[in-house]
Amino acid sequence: MADPAVRQRIRDGMARAAGVADALQPLRDAWRSAAPDVRKRFLEELFAPACGESSE
Secondary structure, eight states: OHHHHHHHHHHHHHHHHHHHHHHHHHHHHHHHSOOOOHHHHHHHHHHHHHTTOOOO
């Protein structure tokens, strides 16, 4: 299996070729800059409907 860094470079190259990387970069930057508790809350709210829970 390839090194994770190599796999990431391959994914990045494929995304650039598909024109997706530019649109996703602001979302990736926001995710990386968010605090861990904010990330956790976001995921809980995102998956709450699928888990049958209220998000509020």
